[in-house]
Amino acid sequence: MTASTPSASVPVRGNRFLIVGGASLVGSATADLLLQEGAGEVTILDSFYQGSREAIRHIEDNPRLKVVQGDVMRLPQLLAATKGVDGVLHLAAVMSITMDRDPWVGLDVNIRGTQNAIEAACSNGVKKLVFASSNAVYGYGPGIVGDLVEGTPFHSVDAPPAAILYGASKIVGEQLCRDAHRKRGLDYVVLRYSTVYGERQHYRAANALYIIETHDRVRSGQRPQVIGDGSEAKHFVHVSDVARANVAAFVSSATDVAVNISGSEPTTTLEIVKLVAELAGKNLSPEHVEPDPGKVRLTSGGPWRIDHRAAERTIGWRPQVDMREGIRRLLAWREAAGQ
Amino acid sequence: MTASTPSASVPVRGNRFLIVGGASLVGSATADLLLQEGAGEVTILDSFYQGSREAIRHIEDNPRLKVVQGDVMRLPQLLAATKGVDGVLHLAAVMSITMDRDPWVGLDVNIRGTQNAIEAACSNGVKKLVFASSNAVYGYGPGIVGDLVEGTPFHSVDAPPAAILYGASKIVGEQLCRDAHRKRGLDYVVLRYSTVYGERQHYRAANALYIIETHDRVRSGQRPQVIGDGSEAKHFVHVSDVARANVAAFVSSATDVAVNISGSEPTTTLEIVKLVAELAGKNLSPEHVEPDPGKVRLTSGGPWRIDHRAAERTIGWRPQVDMREGIRRLLAWREAAGQ
Numbered sequence: 001m002t003a004s005t006p007s008a009s010v011p012v013r014g015n016r017f018l019i020v021g022g023a024s025l026v027g028s029a030t031a032d033l034l035l036q037e038g039a040g041e042v043t044i045l046d047s048f049y050q051g052s053r054e055a056i057r058h059i060e061d062n063p064r065l066k067v068v069q070g071d072v073m074r075l076p077q078l079l080a081a082t083k084g085v086d087g088v089l090h091l092a093a094v095m096s097i098t099m100d101r102d103p104w105v106g107l108d109v110n111i112r113g114t115q116n117a118i119e120a121a122c123s124n125g126v127k128k129l130v131f132a133s134s135n136a137v138y139g140y141g142p143g144i145v146g147d148l149v150e151g152t153p154f155h156s157v158d159a160p161p162a163a164i165l166y167g168a169s170k171i172v173g174e175q176l177c178r179d180a181h182r183k184r185g186l187d188y189v190v191l192r193y194s195t196v197y198g199e200r201q202h203y204r205a206a207n208a209l210y211i212i213e214t215h216d217r218v219r220s221g222q223r224p225q226v227i228g229d230g231s232e233a234k235h236f237v238h239v240s241d242v243a244r245a246n247v248a249a250f251v252s253s254a255t256d257v258a259v260n261i262s263g264s265e266p267t268t269t270l271e272i273v274k275l276v277a278e279l280a281g282k283n284l285s286p287e288h289v290e291p292d293p294g295k296v297r298l299t300s301g302g303p304w305r306i307d308h309r310a311a312e313r314t315i316g317w318r319p320q321v322d323m324r325e326g327i328r329r330l331l332a333w334r335e336a337a338g339q
Numbered sequence: 340m341t342a343s344t345p346s347a348s349v350p351v352r353g354n355r356f357l358i359v360g361g362a363s364l365v366g367s368a369t370a371d372l373l374l375q376e377g378a379g380e381v382t383i384l385d386s387f388y389q390g391s392r393e394a395i396r397h398i399e400d401n402p403r404l405k406v407v408q409g410d411v412m413r414l415p416q417l418l419a420a421t422k423g424v425d426g427v428l429h430l431a432a433v434m435s436i437t438m439d440r441d442p443w444v445g446l447d448v449n450i451r452g453t454q455n456a457i458e459a460a461c462s463n464g465v466k467k468l469v470f471a472s473s474n475a476v477y478g479y480g481p482g483i484v485g486d487l488v489e490g491t492p493f494h495s496v497d498a499p500p501a502a503i504l505y506g507a508s509k510i511v512g513e514q515l516c517r518d519a520h521r522k523r524g525l526d527y528v529v530l531r532y533s534t535v536y537g538e539r540q541h542y543r544a545a546n547a548l549y550i551i552e553t554h555d556r557v558r559s560g561q562r563p564q565v566i567g568d569g570s571e572a573k574h575f576v577h578v579s580d581v582a583r584a585n586v587a588a589f590v591s592s593a594t595d596v597a598v599n600i601s602g603s604e605p606t607t608t609l610e611i612v613k614l615v616a617e618l619a620g621k622n623l624s625p626e627h628v629e630p631d632p633g634k635v636r637l638t639s640g641g642p643w644r645i646d647h648r649a650a651e652r653t654i655g656w657r658p659q660v661d662m663r664e665g666i667r668r669l670l671a672w673r674e675a676a677g678q
Contacts (some may be wrong), residue, residue: 103518115442127619154493169511172508
């Protein structure tokens with residue numbers, strides 16, 4: 001977990017970055033931060049299958065930003081986009097909800113897409129790849145309890161097929177990075193994001209729905225809903241912290257490592273719902289409901305937390321935005337953006 | 340673990356079976372058994388990328404056997420081969436050694452190949468799919484210790500990328516079966532084979548090399564080699580027991596389940612080496628060597644065993660051939676076949 005070489009550091013200032021699948025929550029925040037910190041050029045490549053022009057509206061006028069419509073399934077487009085690039089952030093992926101709707105598309109994007117991104121990075125001598133993995137590599141279901149550290153195995157008993165497929169596809173992506181490091185010398189850092197939320201939040205991440213679906217309800221005067229007693233643990237991380245982690249992964253000399261990126265503390269679904277109602281200024285008490293069997297739900301076995309201390313040791317990162325502040329920012333953005 | 344419906348039973352007599360990736364160790368033994376038990380027709384589909392005509396020489400004259408050259412990457416070939424078929428055994432896969440050499444081919448065969456087999460089975464109303472999974476779904480490395488049961492999570496710390504990719508690809512295959520059961524009503528049984536050995540043994544399975552590489556050495560008068568002190572646990576299963584398990588999975592009314600298929604007892608690398616030397620009639624004591632860093636090695640964390648009691652409850656199967664008898668048969672076949 002402590003591999004590092006000085007040559008694996010890619011400073012931001014003056015360097016060129018490519019964000020694959022960048023027209024979204026994490027991509028837009030990271031592009032913004034890279035530009036603020038003096039990147040020579042930031043290219044966002046996106047198929048706009050899930051990403052949107054809307055998500056990058058706030059940065060599109062920056063002359064150092066380039067937007068390319070391209071598909072991770074098309075290697076020639078990635079080969080073209082990685083020419084002369086110093087650092088690649090590979091975000092393009094589908095999550096459990098899309099994986100449930102169409103596992104062929106999901107596995108293609110998450111596995112072949114990652115193979116193509118790695119191939120392009122290796123072929124064009126990219127100095128470092130940051131791969132967006134997920135705490136889904138620890139799985140779901142009753143096995144998920146206690147501290148999840150980087151060596152925690154993958155639990156899948158009682159988890160929905162789509163969630164397991166998503167987690168397995170991230171395990172595959174990580175190992176393709178390791179394999180490319182060993183065989184082709186690719187420097188890389190794997191970041192295992194917990195549930196990302198924040199400004200420019202979308203509806204595709206099953207867990208992040210706890211925030212925005214609650215906000216949608218309370219804004220329209222409905223009581224917020226919690227599934228069961230609401231005691232289920234969730235561990236979120238604010239998008240600004242994720243953007244900082246991505247940048248830290250490039251800048252640090254760490255390579256050939258995988259670390260967790262999670263917020264300061266886990267919370268419960270009941271706490272989230274109460275916080276959203278309070279910050280939205282709505283005095284509405286939660287109602288307890290049964291789970292919707294038609295929805296992909298990501299459950300666990302009891303209280304758990306995602307340990308992010310390895311990230312501090314390895315890339316010098318720790319989270320800064322707590323849930324109250326993060327939800328406040330998200331709700332303010334939604335109101336301002338008419339979302 | 341106990342799902343079953345009477346309609347999920349596919350008796351052997353008079354029915355038609357397709358074995359995808361069948362020109363190999365497990366496929367040829369299963370085809371043989373299905374034919375002996377009165378199957379109406381057995382079709383072996385193989386690309387002969389890894390499989391061989393040699394492996395099916397002993398059954399090729401049976402008028403109820405059909406051999407089709409076809410590739411799991413080509414859906415139309417699977418659609419054609421599954422027409423009118425009652426049961427499909429999906430074996431086509433690459434293992435860790437091939438996965439290490441070429442992860443693109445490995446993931447394509449193991450994931451896209453399984454997607455294609457499932458799609459063909461669903462499209463043509465195949466009554467049951469038996470999917471050849473592996474104890475690789477529990478992973479490798481220090482986490483592997485004690486009893487491995489069907490709910491054991493996937494351990495990957497310190498395992499080689501190719502081994503993790505192989506295990507993850509089998510996890511994906513299993514979940515694609517579950518997904519197809521839920522969405523399209525496909526009846527299936529997943530069998531998680533431990534290391535298969537026996538007559539028509541090839542050189543592609545990393546663990547099975549302990550037997551045949553030892554045999555190659557002692558036959559030429561060299562001392563057998565064990566890595567380290569030879570105390571590492573391995574759990575093998577004889578190919579005739581695997582063939583019986585495949586048939587039992589079709590015949591039983593079990594569906595939507597995954598069970599372990601392993602031999603009666605685990606053994607150690609030292610015991611294997613001694614047994615091979617003894618059965619080959621060679622009085623050669625083992626020499627202890629360091630692992631070859633260029634080879635994919637599948638290690639564990641201490642004594643472990645793969646529990647197969649769920650298979651007995653679910654498909655009424657238990658192993659019959661112990662290591663001594665199994666190795667005796669394998670060596671006899673190698674001598675007779677000039678292998």
